Amino acid sequence: MINRIREEARFTGAVKQTMKPSRRVFMKCCTGACAAGAITRPISFQNTSVPYYKAVFDERFEDPRQFAIEARTRHIPTMAIRGDITQLFFDDLDLRWKHGPVWLTGFTTPASLFCLDLLARDRGMLLRHCDVKPRIEAALGILDRALPRRSTRVHFPESNPSDLLFWIIAPTTRASTKETANG
Numbered sequence: 001m002i003n004r005i006r007e008e009a010r011f012t013g014a015v016k017q018t019m020k021p022s023r024r025v026f027m028k029c030c031t032g033a034c035a036a037g038a039i040t041r042p043i044s045f046q047n048t049s050v051p052y053y054k055a056v057f058d059e060r061f062e063d064p065r066q067f068a069i070e071a072r073t074r075h076i077p078t079m080a081i082r083g084d085i086t087q088l089f090f091d092d093l094d095l096r097w098k099h100g101p102v103w104l105t106g107f108t109t110p111a112s113l114f115c116l117d118l119l120a121r122d123r124g125m126l127l128r129h130c131d132v133k134p135r136i137e138a139a140l141g142i143l144d145r146a147l148p149r150r151s152t153r154v155h156f157p158e159s160n161p162s163d164l165l166f167w168i169i170a171p172t173t174r175a176s177t178k179e180t181a182n183g
Helices: 002-018 023-045 062-073 086-097 110-121 136-144 173-182
Strands: 054-058 078-081 104-108 125-132 165-171
Touching (some): 054 062, 054 110, 062 078, 062 104, 062 136, 086 110, 110 125, 110 165, 125 136, 136 165
Parallel strands (some): 054 078, 054 104
Antiparallel strands (some): 104 165, 125 165
């Protein structure tokens, strides 16, 4: 009986000794956790959508009205215009842009986008995406996925003034960095 107790004591002592944490075990666990974080982070960020401040649409046309309905189902606030962005700018965007640049999307005529693009450039934003005569499904598909955060600028398309455009205006990398530093 005493020998059996001694064997159990020796066995449990060996288990206790191997379960003792050391710096080497600690470093291996930390390295493994960092590696797992590096692998899972890119996977988790692939499906994030952009937090759009507003979806601007021209209510004179059917496709933009349908786009606005779908944008609301995605919890994106909408703002209707009738070709003129003056009220939108003075009552909303100018006040918001004083706090920093934001992501905007829209389905408007080229004249409306031209004005918004010029005003947005002065506030640290650029036209990042623009489609002429888009299908609503394609425009909504773009809203559902994240745009890459690179600083390339999309050139304003040459199109018929009666064509409709789907567009995205986004903060420049420099403006985003400045907002993060001040915020």
